[in-house]
Amino acid sequence: MLRFALLRLLWAIPTLLLVIVLAFLMVHAAPGGPFDAERALPPEIEANIARAYHLDEALPQQFARYLGGVLRGDFGPSYRYRDYSVSELIGNAIPVSMKLGALAMALAVLVGISLGTLAALRQNSALDRLMMGLAMTGISIPVFVIAPLFILFFAVKLQWLPASWSGSTSAWRLLLPVVALALPQIAYIARLTRASMIEVLGSDFIRTARAQGLGTAAIIRYHAMKPAMLPVLSYMGPAIAAILTGSVVVEEIFGIPGVGQFFVRGALNRDYTLVLGIVIFYAALVILLNLIVDVLYGFLDPRIRHR
Amino acid sequence: MSLLEISGLSISYPGSAAVLDRLSFVIEKGESLGLVGESGSGKTQTALAIMGLLPTNARVAGGVVFDGTELLGQPERMLNLYRTRRMGIVFQDPMSALNPYVRIGAQLNRILLEHGLASDDEADSRSLEMLRLVGLPDVERQFRSYPHQLSGGMRQRVMIAAALIGKPDLLIADEPTTALDVTVQAQILGLLRGLRHEFNTALLLITHDLGVVAGNCERMIVLKDGKLIEEGMTPQIFAEPVHPVTRAMLAAARRSDFLARSHERTPKDQTPVLEIEGLAVSYAVPGERRSRKRLPAVQQLTMTIAPGETVALVGESGSGKTSLARAIVGLLPVQSGSMVLLGKPLTGRVESRPNALRRAVQMVFQDPVGSLNPAMRVDDIITEPLTVHEPDKIKANKDEVVAAMLRRVGLDDALKKRFPHELSGGQAQRVAIARALVLKPKILICDEAVAALDGSIRQDILELLRAEQQQSGLSLLFITHDLTTVRQISHRVLVMYLGRLCELADTESLFMRPKHPYTKALLDAVPIADPAIGIIVASDLGEAPSMLQPPSGCAFHPRCPYSISRCSEELPELQDFKKSSAACHRAAELAL
Numbered sequence: 001m002l003r004f005a006l007l008r009l010l011w012a013i014p015t016l017l018l019v020i021v022l023a024f025l026m027v028h029a030a031p032g033g034p035f036d037a038e039r040a041l042p043p044e045i046e047a048n049i050a051r052a053y054h055l056d057e058a059l060p061q062q063f064a065r066y067l068g069g070v071l072r073g074d075f076g077p078s079y080r081y082r083d084y085s086v087s088e089l090i091g092n093a094i095p096v097s098m099k100l101g102a103l104a105m106a107l108a109v110l111v112g113i114s115l116g117t118l119a120a121l122r123q124n125s126a127l128d129r130l131m132m133g134l135a136m137t138g139i140s141i142p143v144f145v146i147a148p149l150f151i152l153f154f155a156v157k158l159q160w161l162p163a164s165w166s167g168s169t170s171a172w173r174l175l176l177p178v179v180a181l182a183l184p185q186i187a188y189i190a191r192l193t194r195a196s197m198i199e200v201l202g203s204d205f206i207r208t209a210r211a212q213g214l215g216t217a218a219i220i221r222y223h224a225m226k227p228a229m230l231p232v233l234s235y236m237g238p239a240i241a242a243i244l245t246g247s248v249v250v251e252e253i254f255g256i257p258g259v260g261q262f263f264v265r266g267a268l269n270r271d272y273t274l275v276l277g278i279v280i281f282y283a284a285l286v287i288l289l290n291l292i293v294d295v296l297y298g299f300l301d302p303r304i305r306h307r
Numbered sequence: 308m309s310l311l312e313i314s315g316l317s318i319s320y321p322g323s324a325a326v327l328d329r330l331s332f333v334i335e336k337g338e339s340l341g342l343v344g345e346s347g348s349g350k351t352q353t354a355l356a357i358m359g360l361l362p363t364n365a366r367v368a369g370g371v372v373f374d375g376t377e378l379l380g381q382p383e384r385m386l387n388l389y390r391t392r393r394m395g396i397v398f399q400d401p402m403s404a405l406n407p408y409v410r411i412g413a414q415l416n417r418i419l420l421e422h423g424l425a426s427d428d429e430a431d432s433r434s435l436e437m438l439r440l441v442g443l444p445d446v447e448r449q450f451r452s453y454p455h456q457l458s459g460g461m462r463q464r465v466m467i468a469a470a471l472i473g474k475p476d477l478l479i480a481d482e483p484t485t486a487l488d489v490t491v492q493a494q495i496l497g498l499l500r501g502l503r504h505e506f507n508t509a510l511l512l513i514t515h516d517l518g519v520v521a522g523n524c525e526r527m528i529v530l531k532d533g534k535l536i537e538e539g540m541t542p543q544i545f546a547e548p549v550h551p552v553t554r555a556m557l558a559a560a561r562r563s564d565f566l567a568r569s570h571e572r573t574p575k576d577q578t579p580v581l582e583i584e585g586l587a588v589s590y591a592v593p594g595e596r597r598s599r600k601r602l603p604a605v606q607q608l609t610m611t612i613a614p615g616e617t618v619a620l621v622g623e624s625g626s627g628k629t630s631l632a633r634a635i636v637g638l639l640p641v642q643s644g645s646m647v648l649l650g651k652p653l654t655g656r657v658e659s660r661p662n663a664l665r666r667a668v669q670m671v672f673q674d675p676v677g678s679l680n681p682a683m684r685v686d687d688i689i690t691e692p693l694t695v696h697e698p699d700k701i702k703a704n705k706d707e708v709v710a711a712m713l714r715r716v717g718l719d720d721a722l723k724k725r726f727p728h729e730l731s732g733g734q735a736q737r738v739a740i741a742r743a744l745v746l747k748p749k750i751l752i753c754d755e756a757v758a759a760l761d762g763s764i765r766q767d768i769l770e771l772l773r774a775e776q777q778q779s780g781l782s783l784l785f786i787t788h789d790l791t792t793v794r795q796i797s798h799r800v801l802v803m804y805l806g807r808l809c810e811l812a813d814t815e816s817l818f819m820r821p822k823h824p825y826t827k828a829l830l831d832a833v834p835i836a837d838p839a840i841g842i843i844v845a846s847d848l849g850e851a852p853s854m855l856q857p858p859s860g861c862a863f864h865p866r867c868p869y870s871i872s873r874c875s876e877e878l879p880e881l882q883d884f885k886k887s888s889a890a891c892h893r894a895a896e897l898a899l
């Protein structure tokens with residue numbers, strides 16, 4: 001088990017390196033430079049700027065310099081926010097993004113699993129059909145549609161909740177974005193839980209548990225939950241990635257000053273070091289969280305653990 | 308008042324005939340009742356109905372009255388008052404019946420806690436005590452183990468512990484030993500007998516094996532197609548069965564009691580078709596591929612098969628019998644030693660062997676339906692091997708070949724367009740045999756080929772194989788754990804233990820005068836279908852040791868009642884006797 005985890009950790013290194021190379025090349029292949037402006041700058045000044053940011057060096061050299069910085073946790077200076085380094089920008093934006101992502105994830109897991117289990121226990125009832133219909137809808141509607149609709153309905157029309165971050169200090173300010181972000185995941189996890197729970201409940205060892213006179217609650221909690229969660233746990237990797245990408249959209253729509261918003265701004269402003277930094281940061285995050293999921297999986301399934 | 312009163316119990320499912328038809332019987336307090344029948348006779352449905360575990364789409368009528376209370380149609384909440392505390396059940400397959408994700412101890416504790424039979428502090432010690440009672444060794448460690456870390460016999464002990472932990476009045480055991488080796492079966496049955504008396508529990512023992520009933524049940528009932536056809540005291544039914552079906556079942560069980568082939572001239576003196584000498588086979592341990600640890604599955608094995616001879620290969624699971632078969636057909640690499648087939652060396656994997664040698668050895672497996680290609684029809688399945696070996700010939704006269712093969716294995720021509728899942732188990736096994744025979748092999752390896760079949764169908768298949776052998780001089784290598792089958796079909800028997808040959812003997816001499824203590828232990832473990840003989844109390848052998856760390860000297864010595872100090876130090880050589888040879892230091896002096 002320990003060896004398995006270490007092996008996965010070792011594999012993460014080349015994966016991450018590949019991401020860095022690809023992202024670096026793609027950013028450099030993008031048309032236009034960060035300092036292109038409507039009015040052309042005098043050539044001497046342009047050369048000066050290029051030299052200051054090492055843009056005059058050959059690509060491999062630039063990459064080596066960049067990689068060296070990344071290894072020290074330095075993603076270079078931002079081209080647009082002149083007084084900040086990319087690391088500082090990301091660092092400042094992380095807390096609110098993390099809060100948003102973690103809350104959305106927690107909400108998705110809790111609600112998704114509860115609804116899925118309930119639907120499995122009432123298989124083919126009206127409640128089950130209603131929930132699965134809703135889930136299908138939830139999966140089909142993308143975040144960038146849900147979010148504006150939420151704003152329109154809850155903030156503009158009903159005026160229950162604030163529409164945007166800025167100027168509001170209410171504790172509720174994260175509610176709408178979290179729900180908008182979590183909704184498709186709730187739907188997906190609910191369907192996944194229902195399917196795997198139904199399968200587990202049909203297995204021989206559940207029949208044994210019933211023969212032992214355990215109540216439904218005890219059967220779910222002590223016998224069925226763990227095996228039923230394995231497929232859900234496998235989905236956590238993709239779910240994390242989906243929440244991260246979703247957060248880019250949601251932060252922009254709700255005006256939340258998180259990493260995602262910086263990413264969008266960075267892309268629009270051709271702030272390439274910022275974009276590159278965020279891509280690498282997110283990639284590292286996804287790899288790390290997937291690693292944790294894998295290890296957790298081993299802990300849930302004793303047959304894997306003892307291999 | 309009886310403990311359990313079943314009256315007019317009928318069960319049916321939408322779209323099919325009734326699986327149980329107005330069944331009535333009673334179980335008195337503390338008595339043991341055998342419920343006998345072939346698969347599909349409604350035995351398990353009866354057990355599930357008593358426990359209230361039938362699927363929700365089952366239509367049930369009649370009555371199940373437990374200690375004066377009607378249980379049918381009661382809500383779960385009410386049934387849960389009876390389960391564990393008043394009645395418990397042991398299922399056939401302890402691997403799937405125990406939760407693989409939960410430690411053994413936690414599974415037992417949960418039962419106690421849920422029923423308020425123990426407080427949080429007491430639960431551990433109560434569960435441990437119960438595990439000790441069912442004879443689990445090294446209880447503290449097993450308590451923290453997961454089911455897959457235990458052997459089949461150990462798991463079944465845990466199942467029994469779970470079923471008896473609430474000291475119920477009734478224990479239902481549904482084929483509790485069918486999935487286990489004979490030696491383990493004898494232990495589990497002995498355990499059930501002992502515990503039943505200790506707890507004064509009534510027992511409903513469900514089985515297809517009349518031998519199991521004979522030694523364990525005072526009274527018995529026989530089911531056929533969901534109907535009760537015979538009921539009475541066990542000795543009486545064995546002595547004077549009334550219903551023709553019961554009579555046939557008893558006859559089938561007893562047919563094994565005379566040596567069907569002992570009168571036949573054994574063909575072993577002719578030039579052998581297959582000669583194996585000093586064979587060693589090993590394979591990589593699953594999950595330990597990196598460490599290159601190899602499991603010695605077969606070691607130093609020497610044997611021959613003559614044309615027209617049947618050699619039975621016997622041993623517990625893990626004895627290496629299947630590995631030997633796989634090496635012969637070329638599915639496992641040979642480590643050392645030699646095999647000679649039809650005078651030519653048999654080496655390498657199956658793909659690298661010359662065609663003539665490849666088709667000379669064919670195999671039939673345990674699960675007939677599963678071993679046939681589900682997407683092919685019977686006629687294509689039968690001729691498929693020929694399309695590889697004789698493509699031109701088969702194109703021209705496929706219909707003739709199919710018709711001839713079907714006739715040969717006793718199947719109706721109308722079946723040729725069926726798919727495997729549309730066949731019964733017996734029919735599918737006949738198709739598998741036809742598929743193997745179409746290549747005119749010299750040796751047919753049957754790997755537990757009749758183990759999954761019911762009594763009468765099993766007899767038919769054995770009869771077919773025997774007839775085939777007499778006609779074409781086919782040699783059979785018959786791998787089985789069932790000694791009654793061995794007795795009926797084989798000329799010689801090869802007993803294996805932990806990858807080594809223990810005894811190789813003529814069938815008669817093996818059963819009458821076993822030379823190796825392990826052979827004796829296997830023979831003693833077989834339940835005898837005669838209540839008058841009663842139970843031969845087999846010495847409790849305990850569990851087979853792991854092949855990864857085989858014991859020193861004679862591998863059987865830790866379990867051998869006759870072992871002496873020499874046994875643990877020195878590997879016994881194979882000694883020849885009149886009609887057998889055995890690898891035991893004391894084979895000459897012991898009278899077993």
Ligand code: SF4
Binds near residue numbers: 824862868871879892
């Ligand atoms: S060699 Fe010794 S231990 Fe082995 S079977 Fe013979 S008597 Fe028993």
